[in-house]
Amino acid sequence: xxxxxxCNLTKRWGQVVGVNNVSIDIADREFLVxxxxxxxxxxxxxxxxxxxxxxSAGEIWIGDRLVNDLExxxxxxxxxxxxxxxxxxxxxxxxxxxxxxxxxxxxxEHDARVRRAARMVELDGLLDRKxxxxxxxxxQRVALARAIVREPTCFLMDEPLSNLDARLRVSTRAxxxxxxxxxxxxxxxxxxxxxxxxxxAHRVAVMxxxxxxxxxxxxxxxxxxxxxxxxGFIGSPAMNLIPGDVVGGLFRAExxxxxxxxxxxxxxxxxxxxxxxxxxxxxxxxxxxRHAVYSIEPLGDSTLxxxxxxxxxxxxxxxxxxxxxxGAIVGLAAxxxxxxxxDARSGARIRRPDA
Amino acid sequence: MTLLAWAFLxxxxxxxxxxxxxxxxxxxxxxxxxxxxxxxxxxxxTLAHYAExxxxxxFASYLWNTAIVTxxxxxxxxxxxxxxxxxLARYPGPLGFWLLMLALVFRALPRMAVLLPFYQISRALGLxxxxxxxxxxxxxxxxxxxxxxxRSFFMTIPADIEEAAMVDGCSRLGxxxxxxxxxxxxxxxxxxxFTFLLAYNEFLMPLILTATKAQxxxxxxxxxxxxxxxxxxxxxxxxxxxxxxxVVLILMFQGRIVxxxxxxxxxx
Numbered sequence: 001x002x003x004x005x006x007c008n009l010t011k012r013w014g015q016v017v018g019v020n021n022v023s024i025d026i027a028d029r030e031f032l033v034x035x036x037x038x039x040x041x042x043x044x045x046x047x048x049x050x051x052x053x054x055x056s057a058g059e060i061w062i063g064d065r066l067v068n069d070l071e072x073x074x075x076x077x078x079x080x081x082x083x084x085x086x087x088x089x090x091x092x093x094x095x096x097x098x099x100x101x102x103x104x105x106x107x108x109e110h111d112a113r114v115r116r117a118a119r120m121v122e123l124d125g126l127l128d129r130k131x132x133x134x135x136x137x138x139x140q141r142v143a144l145a146r147a148i149v150r151e152p153t154c155f156l157m158d159e160p161l162s163n164l165d166a167r168l169r170v171s172t173r174a175x176x177x178x179x180x181x182x183x184x185x186x187x188x189x190x191x192x193x194x195x196x197x198x199x200x201a202h203r204v205a206v207m208x209x210x211x212x213x214x215x216x217x218x219x220x221x222x223x224x225x226x227x228x229x230x231x232g233f234i235g236s237p238a239m240n241l242i243p244g245d246v247v248g249g250l251f252r253a254e255x256x257x258x259x260x261x262x263x264x265x266x267x268x269x270x271x272x273x274x275x276x277x278x279x280x281x282x283x284x285x286x287x288x289x290r291h292a293v294y295s296i297e298p299l300g301d302s303t304l305x306x307x308x309x310x311x312x313x314x315x316x317x318x319x320x321x322x323x324x325x326x327g328a329i330v331g332l333a334a335x336x337x338x339x340x341x342x343d344a345r346s347g348a349r350i351r352r353p354d355a
Numbered sequence: 356m357t358l359l360a361w362a363f364l365x366x367x368x369x370x371x372x373x374x375x376x377x378x379x380x381x382x383x384x385x386x387x388x389x390x391x392x393x394x395x396x397x398x399x400x401t402l403a404h405y406a407e408x409x410x411x412x413x414f415a416s417y418l419w420n421t422a423i424v425t426x427x428x429x430x431x432x433x434x435x436x437x438x439x440x441x442x443l444a445r446y447p448g449p450l451g452f453w454l455l456m457l458a459l460v461f462r463a464l465p466r467m468a469v470l471l472p473f474y475q476i477s478r479a480l481g482l483x484x485x486x487x488x489x490x491x492x493x494x495x496x497x498x499x500x501x502x503x504x505x506r507s508f509f510m511t512i513p514a515d516i517e518e519a520a521m522v523d524g525c526s527r528l529g530x531x532x533x534x535x536x537x538x539x540x541x542x543x544x545x546x547x548x549f550t551f552l553l554a555y556n557e558f559l560m561p562l563i564l565t566a567t568k569a570q571x572x573x574x575x576x577x578x579x580x581x582x583x584x585x586x587x588x589x590x591x592x593x594x595x596x597x598x599x600x601x602v603v604l605i606l607m608f609q610g611r612i613v614x615x616x617x618x619x620x621x622x623x
Contacts, residue, residue, distance in 0.1 A: 050518075050522055051521075051522075052518050052521070052522070071521070071526065071527075072518075072521040072522045073521060073522070073523070073524045073525060073526065077522060078522065078523075079518075079519065079522040081515045081518070081519060082515075083513055083515050084515075085513070085515035085516050085518065085519030086516070086519075087516060087519075087520075087533075087534055087537075087538075088516075088538055089537040089538050090537075098520075098523055098533075099523040099524050102520075102523060102524035102525050102529065102533065103523075103524040143519075146519075146523070150523075156522075
């Protein structure tokens with residue numbers, strides 16, 4: 001069990017900066033998710049923690065040890081790879097036993113520990129199989145068991161679910177969450193899937209172009225995004241982002257007129273953000289957004305109504321029994337307190353102290 | 356349809372193996388039958404040529420030369436090829452690319468272009484007509500091929516398993532030994548077989564670079580009985596004798612060869 005600290009971690013390859021000055025303090029037993037699009041530096045950050053990549057600058061602390069110069073095997077971390085990284089020539093049993101063997105754990109302990117780890121991930125009946133005789137989900141479970149059997153101070157998981165099909169992903173996700181809470185081991189988890197991040201994490205670090213854009217609980221990053229990137233990346237459907245200008249406290253764009261809370265102010269070049277579920281159908285002639293319906297998408301549990309004022313797609317999540325027609329003019333309304341404002345150029349959130 | 360396919364395949368098999376069948380028949384014919392035109396199909400078979408080959412003409416000593424040269428070539432060029440191929444597969448980059456291109460250029464050089472220098476250097480170093488010389492020459496000719504082949508084979512082994520082994524508790528070398536070595540044998544065996552065939556069948560180099568002591572089978576056979584009428588039958592007996600070990604080897608390893616070849620093509 002350990003706290004993990006990344007201090008000003010940087011990775012450069014020549015002129016290319018992969019990870020730029022990342023600092024994260026991960027509490028003991030915390031489940032931290034590194035979330036971002038591909039190439040954002042999340043995997044590189046994790047690989048530096050594992051020792052598979054050398055940082056160009058900065059420090060990595062695991063517990064009270066500075067591990068920068070330690071070999072991967074001396075860092076006491078266990079890693080689960082996206083492609084599982086199983087040993088094809090060994091059986092499931094030997095795969096799980098491998099870390100115990102190479103670490104010189106007394107042979108008398110092996111069997112009990114292997115079987116306990118296998119039982120935790122429900123592999124009991126498959127111990128004699130070779131990896132190629134297993135399904136993708138079973139292979140990922142072997143990789144998990146191989147990580148568990150060590151009882152390491154830290155789990156590192158690199159997109160462990162992305163090679164599984166959608167159904168299996170959901171059940172394995174629940175399993176990983178349960179395991180992590182049961183074993184209470186500090187975990188760093190890399191994913192590009194915001195649903196995984198939201199469901200699994202104690203805290204999420206949203207990364208983009210090598211830097212952490214926001215670090216917070218899933219609720220914080222969802223309800224209080226720090227910038228335009230986080231706002232657009234988190235949430236499904238994505239947050240509606242409408243470019244426009246503020247004149248006299250009134251946000252204006254084609255088809256959109258919204259009064260902003262607080263004292264009136266002027267600010268050109270802004271982006272208004274509204275989550276789809278914060279928009280509701282307004283009575284005739286009302287609503288901040290008024291435009292013709294572009295398309296209607298019933299999802300079963302709710303229905304998405306899309307408009308395209310000024311070419312910007314705006315989506316509202318409304319009741320599942322909504323029946324509408326494309327082309328009809330509708331009004332959408334949102335609570336002014338649920339409106340987000342960003343600077344169009346820098347992407348920074350515009351916060352009004354009096355709002 | 357199947358009947359047609361079978362007929363075609365049988366015909367093709369006969370067509371492909373005809374030269375070998377002809378050689379085999381010649382090897383058990385009396386010289387007078389061997390030279391008969393049109394060819395004689397009914398004759399008294401004889402093993403006399405095989406007996407002469409093995410007991411009077413020292414076939415065994417040429418076989419020994421071939422065995423040493425082939426084994427030496429295979430062991431050395433596979434060892435270098437495996438190490439270099441692994442390095443080039445794991446650490447690509449401009450230098451690796453140019454090394455591979457350079458290897459290709461050396462491979463593409465006609466052997467005639469290097470024959471004379473080899474001859475003169477071997478004379479100067481006193482290596483002419485030795486096993487060592489043939490091994491050195493064949494290794495150098497074959498090395499680009501083994502490097503390329505081992506490299507493409509190692510590229511099919513995901514780096515993930517080595518990283519997993521390193522995190523699991525192995526050193527860099529330990530990860531290679533425990534995670535890669537156990538799964539590299541299909542590639543090593545396939546590459547070894549190709550190297551074996553190259554060294555075993557090589558004619559030009561031993562023809563020029565050996566005289567009496569280190570002469571290998573292909574060269575010896577070409578000269579058996581050259582002095583008289585028994586030439587054809589004796590040569591044919593030699594050709595059959597030299598072919599058999601290869602046939603046995605291929606039959607033994609055919610599954611592995613296909614595995615190894617396919618492994619390069621589609622990812623398991």
